[in-house]
Amino acid sequence: MLLSVKDLKIQYKTRTGIVHAVDGISFDVPEGKVVGIVGESGCGKTTAVRSLLRVMPPVASYAGGEIKFDGSDILKLSEREMNDLRWRDIAYIPQSAMNALDPVWRVGNQIIEVLTKRGGMKKAAAKLRAEELFAMVGLEKKRLRDYPHQFSGGMRQRASIALALALSPRLAIADEPVTALDVIIQRQVLDTFSRLQREFGLSVVLVTHDISVVAYVCDYVVVMYAGKIVEKGPVKDVLTSPSHAYTIGLYNAFPELSADEERELSPIEGGPPLLLNPPEGCRFRERCPFAQEICKQEPVEVQVGPEHFSLCHRAHEAAEMREQARDPAVWRGVVTA
Numbered sequence: 001m002l003l004s005v006k007d008l009k010i011q012y013k014t015r016t017g018i019v020h021a022v023d024g025i026s027f028d029v030p031e032g033k034v035v036g037i038v039g040e041s042g043c044g045k046t047t048a049v050r051s052l053l054r055v056m057p058p059v060a061s062y063a064g065g066e067i068k069f070d071g072s073d074i075l076k077l078s079e080r081e082m083n084d085l086r087w088r089d090i091a092y093i094p095q096s097a098m099n100a101l102d103p104v105w106r107v108g109n110q111i112i113e114v115l116t117k118r119g120g121m122k123k124a125a126a127k128l129r130a131e132e133l134f135a136m137v138g139l140e141k142k143r144l145r146d147y148p149h150q151f152s153g154g155m156r157q158r159a160s161i162a163l164a165l166a167l168s169p170r171l172a173i174a175d176e177p178v179t180a181l182d183v184i185i186q187r188q189v190l191d192t193f194s195r196l197q198r199e200f201g202l203s204v205v206l207v208t209h210d211i212s213v214v215a216y217v218c219d220y221v222v223v224m225y226a227g228k229i230v231e232k233g234p235v236k237d238v239l240t241s242p243s244h245a246y247t248i249g250l251y252n253a254f255p256e257l258s259a260d261e262e263r264e265l266s267p268i269e270g271g272p273p274l275l276l277n278p279p280e281g282c283r284f285r286e287r288c289p290f291a292q293e294i295c296k297q298e299p300v301e302v303q304v305g306p307e308h309f310s311l312c313h314r315a316h317e318a319a320e321m322r323e324q325a326r327d328p329a330v331w332r333g334v335v336t337a
């Protein structure tokens with residue numbers, strides 16, 4: 001297994017108390033596969049993936065767990081060893097390409113800088129490699145001379161993918177890589193990304209709030225809700241047979257990226273709970289149309305398929321829930337508070 005995360009816990013110390021942003025998550029990223037982490041805003045996705053690279057704000061701390069990358073224990077590496085790992089082995093593509101690219105530098109120079117400073121390449125070779133990288137992501141080499149603001153959103157995201165792949169890392173962590181783009185450009189960027197992922201045999205952790213992006217490019221999916229993983233497994237299993245009420249709800253709330261057929265969408269009312277003092281029992285309970293008395297108790301993970309797990313008390317009744325969930329009326333008026 002290239003990356004293995006076990007019972008990871010991350011906390012933020014705030015003036016009002018401890019925020020349990022990531023509360024005991026475990027998942028694996030196999031070699032050459034794309035793993036999507038999906039969930040609404042505030043569920044802890046960004047906190048989780050930034051912690052993999054040990055890039056966290058000072059108020060955040062590890063409160064337990066283990067992160068193993070290719071056998072080494074990320075949490076035990078020295079700062080120097082960790083620094084060597086970044087870019088070369090694990091690359092990060094942040095939420096906004098504007099965060100990846102420095103606005104006052106020509107894009108080409110930024111790529112060349114990574115290749116020479118981190119990759120030890122000579123300037124001339126780095127220049128050629130930058131051209132090659134731009135061609136790979138579908139950008140003309142003359143655009144290497146441009147500044148980030150001269151690019152469209154889609155081009156900037158392509159450039160930040162080129163930058164991330166500069167040193168042929170084994171793992172790329174992409175946080176909402178296409179969220180700011182319109183749907184057609186999203187598809188184009190994701191197609192480019194998938195092609196490169198396959199060509200490079202790259203492993204990817206892709207964070208998104210949009211389950212249709214998961215359906216489009218991921219092999220495995222991890223569904224996060226309020227700091228916990230509520231469902232995980234191969235995409236084809238999780239999306240054809242979602243077995244947690246939250247996943248069923250997410251699926252109903254997003255249009256498909258690849259299909260032309262229109263489904264009636266039904267948003268999940270309300271929002272995730274604050275993680276300062278998360279509710280007991282199932283954390284989705286207050287927004288769940290299928291909640292019962294038992295959901296007030298702490299759920300335990302159940303296996304519903306060979307590699308497919310759910311944290312729903314009613315996972316064994318998932319087929320019934322899926323059927324009922326097709327009626328948008330089921331999702332209305334659930335949150336009364």
Ligand SMILES: Nc1ncnc2c1ncn2[C@@H]1O[C@H](COP(=O)(O)OP(=O)(O)OP(=O)(O)O)[C@@H](O)[C@H]1O
Pocket residue numbers: 012013014019021039040041042043044045046047048057059209274275
């Ligand atoms: N610097 C911080 N200090 C305190 N709390 C934080 C900080 N950053 C995030 N949090 C809290 O941690 C929780 C998880 O946030 P996180 O950004 O990881 O979620 P997310 O699912 O990635 O959402 P988004 O897609 O909006 O980034 C939230 O409750 C958030 O308010």
